[in-house]
């Protein structure tokens with residue numbers, strides 16, 4: 001068993017992944033719905049704070065920053081801390097495959113503050129927005145959306161605008177200036193482990209950027225894709 005402290009301060013205990021979890025992670029249906037990661041987190045979470053039998057609901061209650069940290073920790077204890085990536089250069093005249101190795105120990109984590117509920121005044125309309133952190137429930141709803149828009153995640157985090165639940169119309173009518181300010185404000189309070197990988201193509205210098213957890217090498221090292 002392994003103990004870790006999540007970015008929100010919760011102490012968790014995990015066990016390493018087994019064949020059962022590999023089965024779940026290779027099930028395309030479960031992957032598409034986002035259920036695979038939730039099931040793996042639930043299976044491998046032995047303790048969450050004082051809770052010695054974390055339920056699926058407990059897993060979904062966790063902030064997204066905590067959930068990603070858990071996933072990285074699980075990867076580390078199950079498959080080691082070195083992740084080999086093969087990033088294809090997006091430059092159409094290049095398409096060189098860049099091999100990179102990332103050490104999970106070197107990722108930076110920003111702890112969450114104690115606040116769970118935030119208010120922000122939009123600069124243009126002067127409306128007051130109440131919003132929260134992204135959590136597993138929201139991630140699940142996002143994964144179920146047929147056509148997620150650029151603002152789906154932002155909308156989901158909004159609790160009220162001028163003390164009323166946000167309607168789709170209020171969100172789409174919001175000026176770009178207000179939307180941009182709100183997005184920046186939400187980003188400001190975001191915390192957790194930073195899994196962004198940036199590099200430059202060794203052949204043409206093009207900027208490469210990805211998220212570790214979206215790369216096959218993160219959970220399936222050595223698999224042929």
Ligand SMILES: [Zn+2]
Pocket residue numbers: 089090091094095096201202203204205206
């Ligand atoms: Zn290139």
